[in-house]
Amino acid sequence: EDKVVQSPLSLVVHEGDTVTLNCSYEVTNFRSLLWYKQEKKAPTFLFMLTSSGIEKKSGRLSSILDKKELSSILNITATQTGDSAIYLCAVEPGGGADGLTFGKGTHLIIQP
Amino acid sequence: GAVVSQHPSRVICKSGTSVKIECRSLDFQATTMFWYRQFPKKSLMLMATSNEGSKATYEQGVEKDKFLINHASLTLSTLTVTSAHPEDSSFYICSARNLAGVPETQYFGPGTRLLVL
DSSP states (O other), X not given: OOEEEEEOSEEEEETTOOEEEEEEEXXXXXEEXXXXXXXXXXXEEEEXXXXXXXXXXXXXXXXXXXXXXXXXXXXXXXXXXXXXXXXXEEEEETTSOSOXXXXXXXXXXXXX | OOOEEEEOSEEEEOTTOOEEEXXXXXXXXXXXXXXXXXXXXXXXXXXEEEETTSOOEEOTTOOTTTEEEEEEETTEEEEXXXXXXXXXXXXXXXXXXXXXXXXXXXXXXXXXXXXXX
């Protein structure tokens, strides 16, 4: 059974801080790892990672995959209150015809 | 990216009634769509995989007779919660895979909040 573990489960920091969210996985047949941001509605896509060691970047957010360690990190620099959300990590199995397995998420709270 | 819509966004119904939720891919065709469920303060759990023109594949523990899935066209999948009970109250989210998308991955609809009284 595929498994995704995220840490920490919750995190409270001050505006301007940098945060690192962790995701580790066990999957029989790996295709990709995805990061999503969820506020009050459905998750919004952040990154899709397929190759080890290649950093994906979008503004203050960045992410990297380590296939040897079966893990990924999501970094957010110069955090803002609008970054407060639940960050979900998911793995997509090979073939593309299977659904995603999600971790429990990291609940990030940015205090002014 | 790709756009996936869901309708309705919110529904309140009485126990015992059936509720139909629609999931549409608006700007691409999707042979495969997925239905997830999210209980409060929990993560998304895959319920079933909806395949156009064939039967849906259900995850272990999901009753296929209770959660009817129909994927009648390449842009529409429906989930019907039959004889809904309060424990079915949840946030139901669909996703669709855009094979021509950049990146080629699943895109989520906005979700449907179901409250069964």
